[in-house]
Amino acid sequence: MRFIIRAEIRGRIRVHADIERMSLAEADILEYYLKAVPGVTRVKVFDRTRDAVIEYTCDADVVKEALARFCFTDEKVKAFVPEHTSRASDREYEDLLAGRILARYAGLLLVPHPIREAWCIFKAGRFVAEALRTLTHGKLNVSVLDACAITVSIARGDHETASSVMFLLGIGDLLEEWAHKKSVEDLAGLMSLNVDKAWVFKDGAEMLIPVSDIKAGDEVIVRMGNMIPLDGKVTFGTAMVNQATMTGESMPVKKSEGSYVYGGTVVEEGECRFMVDKAAGSGRYDRIVKMIEESERLKSNSEHKASDLADRLVPYSLAGTAIAYALTRNAQAALSFLMVDYSCALKLTMPLAVLAAMRESGRHMITVKGGRFLEVMSEADTIVFDKTGTLTNAVPTVVDVIPFGGNDAHEMLRIAACLEEHYPHSIANAVVEAAKVRGLDHDEMHSEVEYVVAHGITSSIDGCRASIGSYHFIFEDENCVVPDGEEEKFNSLPEEYSLLYLAVSGKLAAVICIEDPIKEGITDVIAGLHDRGFSRIVMMTGDSEKTAAYVAAATGVDEYIAEVLPEDKATFVRNIKADGHTVVMIGDGINDSPALSEADAGIAVNTGAAIAKEISDITIESEDLNALLLLRDISNALMRRTGRDYRVIISLNSLLIALGAFGIIAPSTLAMLHNISTIGISIYNMTDLIKS
Numbered sequence: 046m047r048f049i050i051r052a053e054i055r056g057r058i059r060v061h062a063d064i065e066r067m068s069l070a071e072a073d074i075l076e077y078y079l080k081a082v083p084g085v086t087r088v089k090v091f092d093r094t095r096d097a098v099i100e101y102t103c104d105a106d107v108v109k110e111a112l113a114r115f116c117f118t119d120e121k122v123k124a125f126v127p128e129h130t131s132r133a134s135d136r137e138y139e140d141l142l143a144g145r146i147l148a149r150y151a152g153l154l155l156v157p158h159p160i161r162e163a164w165c166i167f168k169a170g171r172f173v174a175e176a177l178r179t180l181t182h183g184k185l186n187v188s189v190l191d192a193c194a195i196t197v198s199i200a201r202g203d204h205e206t207a208s209s210v211m212f213l214l215g216i217g218d219l220l221e222e223w224a225h226k227k228s229v230e231d232l233a234g235l236m237s238l239n240v241d242k243a244w245v246f247k248d249g250a251e252m253l254i255p256v257s258d259i260k261a262g263d264e265v266i267v268r269m270g271n272m273i274p275l276d277g278k279v280t281f282g283t284a285m286v287n288q289a290t291m292t293g294e295s296m297p298v299k300k301s302e303g304s305y306v307y308g309g310t311v312v313e314e315g316e317c318r319f320m321v322d323k324a325a326g327s328g329r330y331d332r333i334v335k336m337i338e339e340s341e342r343l344k345s346n347s348e349h350k351a352s353d354l355a356d357r358l359v360p361y362s363l364a365g366t367a368i369a370y371a372l373t374r375n376a377q378a379a380l381s382f383l384m385v386d387y388s389c390a391l392k393l394t395m396p397l398a399v400l401a402a403m404r405e406s407g408r409h410m411i412t413v414k415g416g417r418f419l420e421v422m423s424e425a426d427t428i429v430f431d432k433t434g435t436l437t438n439a440v441p442t443v444v445d446v447i448p449f450g451g452n453d454a455h456e457m458l459r460i461a462a463c464l465e466e467h468y469p470h471s472i473a474n475a476v477v478e479a480a481k482v483r484g485l486d487h488d489e490m491h492s493e494v495e496y497v498v499a500h501g502i503t504s505s506i507d508g509c510r511a512s513i514g515s516y517h518f519i520f521e522d523e524n525c526v527v528p529d530g531e532e533e534k535f536n537s538l539p540e541e542y543s544l545l546y547l548a549v550s551g552k553l554a555a556v557i558c559i560e561d562p563i564k565e566g567i568t569d570v571i572a573g574l575h576d577r578g579f580s581r582i583v584m585m586t587g588d589s590e591k592t593a594a595y596v597a598a599a600t601g602v603d604e605y606i607a608e609v610l611p612e613d614k615a616t617f618v619r620n621i622k623a624d625g626h627t628v629v630m631i632g633d634g635i636n637d638s639p640a641l642s643e644a645d646a647g648i649a650v651n652t653g654a655a656i657a658k659e660i661s662d663i664t665i666e667s668e669d670l671n672a673l674l675l676l677r678d679i680s681n682a683l684m685r686r687t688g689r690d691y692r693v694i695i696s697l698n699s700l701l702i703a704l705g706a707f708g709i710i711a712p713s714t715l716a717m718l719h720n721i722s723t724i725g726i727s728i729y730n731m732t733d734l735i736k737s
Contacts, residue, residue: 077125138223194383206713213720268316282317381705384715390723398730402683410666418662421646423680431632432586443479445558450528457555459485519546615639682734
């Protein structure tokens with residue numbers, strides 16, 4: 046593929062594709078390919094001119110080499126494009142907008158005046174019918190004002206004003222629909238499924254393979270805490286499935302043999318095997334779009350207040366019309382109250398501001414599932430952290446395996462990895478990775494695996510019961526013992542590490558020492574949260590008192606609670622909410638799920654368990670908790686913007702009403718200025734809140 050450089054400055058280059066024509070699909074391929082180049086920060090591809098503008102922080106040669114390698118037909122290149130993009134939708138609305146404007150002015154120039162008047166009266170019928178439907182339902186809203194303004198203008202013989210009002214209303218509706226659809230599509234794209242691999246049952250054995258390789262008819266196994274990657278029908282087992290992203294239901298749904306399961310839902314309890322009936326990319330996106338559009342979770346309190354205020358103001362506009370006419374006997378003065386209303390701007394601009402904030406968060410790898418959670422993030426005064434995988438490194442590492450009972454360390458690590466690989470958590474991932482680094486093959490060697498939340502895993506290996514988990518789980522719940530003569534060795538285990546205990550046949554077989562280092566820069570994050578108004582920052586962990594005290598002192602949290610179970614975390618969050626605090630909870634594991642549900646806003650880190658991400662209200666990348674500071678900044682900026690919107694809309698529209706009432710501005714001009722100002726505020730509300 047040949048590209049011609051049109052312009053180049055430091056950090057920015059504009060290139061032209063040397064082809065006769067570029068389709069919308071090809072523009073998407075080029076754009077997403079370039080976005081995947083390391084160091085490229087922003088890409089804009091113009092299909093009509095076949096140009097691409099690329100902004101980057103890397104060396105310019107990296108970008109040029111990527112362009113030299115580019116080919117539209119390369120399947121690896123095509124793979125960068127997501128299932129849905131907004132390019133085709135944008136083109137559709139661009140064409141609709143241009144078509145309406147051209148039709149409007151062509152009609153003014155070419156259509157005789159009597160025909161335009163008749164057409165104006167015909168079009169007015171739709172607005173009048175809508176107003177009558179509203180009134181028959183006992184409501185007064187902006188549609189009544191619009192119909193009154195159009196009807197009064199026609200009654201006065203001012204068909205041009207009526208026609209202009211209807212044209213501007215149509216343009217406003219089109220822009221509102223376009224903006225809302227684009228925002229929802231962008232948000233849905235951010236929330237779409239991202240599962241790389243899944244367990245497939247073939248020839249009596251389990252195999253972990255890429256989701257892209259799974260075909261219709263394959264049987265997939267999903268266990269507690271994991272996400273169902275594809276749609277299909279259950280063939281074996283029973284599971285309780287959280288379907289909130291599909292249906293909005295908060296309670297898990299029982300799935301057994303013959304039940305249908307959906308990609309993107311999460312198994313909360315049990316496990317099941319299902320037969321895939323649709324390959325990847327088959328409908329989840331559309332279901333997410335529907336859920337976003339229908340769910341009340343999308344709306345913040347600010348949006349509800351704006352909508353309620355808008356409807357409450359309609360009777361005052363009608364009253365103002367009547368009073369103005371009674372006092373002045375001037376129809377133009379009375380029309381000013383109909384041509385300008387507060388409702389339209391309030392109902393349109395607030396949702397767009399919230400959707401834009403959610404989309405902006407998404408670009409920073411923060412997925413927010415509803416506008417009200419941004420509001421909570423702005424108002425919250427208490428933030429609660431889980432320790433492992435959140436305050437500490439998302440990728441802990443195994444530093445030692447201490448065998449007991451004459452067992453081989455490598456063999457014990459192999460068994461541990463075989464058990465842990467089914468339940469993704471940062472500690473489990475560390476064990477699996479350690480086995481991989483040491484070249485230990487851990488193919489399925491056990492029977493059915495049972496997971497006990499926040500405790501451990503049990504199974505059977507060669508007819509012997511195998512257990513792995515916490516001290517409490519192994520020695521108190523499972524009643525395992527230390528082999529005779531090795532008590533001193535057990536008592537001298539290193540205390541600076543997190544310890545994972547493996548027992549076979551009721552006896553301790555090995556202790557795995559895991560280094561769980563504190564994340565780099567976390568003290569600055571905690572300080573930043575304090576600076577942004579969080580008065581209470583708490584850490585909760587199931588680890589020992591000694592480990593918890595060390596991490597708390599090193600990170601700068603205000604307080605910590607050690608050796609807690611999942612229900613203890615949820616109870617703590619519930620209690621501080623009852624004391625009048627607004628609480629944000631951050632975690633990454635299955636054991637954090639109850640507390641995430643209990644908080645005003647639950648935040649899951651992206652490398653954690655699927656159930657934590659499903660239950661949470663917000664998901665962030667765990668590698669950099671500075672995202673929390675950015676999220677707080679975006680939330681605060683959103684609240685400031687919506688507050689400013691109230692003041693601007695009320696002030697500006699009041700001024701326009703006054704200018705119309707005193708005859709300074711004609712009704713048609715008044716309608717135009719009102720619609721232009723509403724569209725202007727809406728477009729501004731779609732811009733980023735945090736300037737980069």
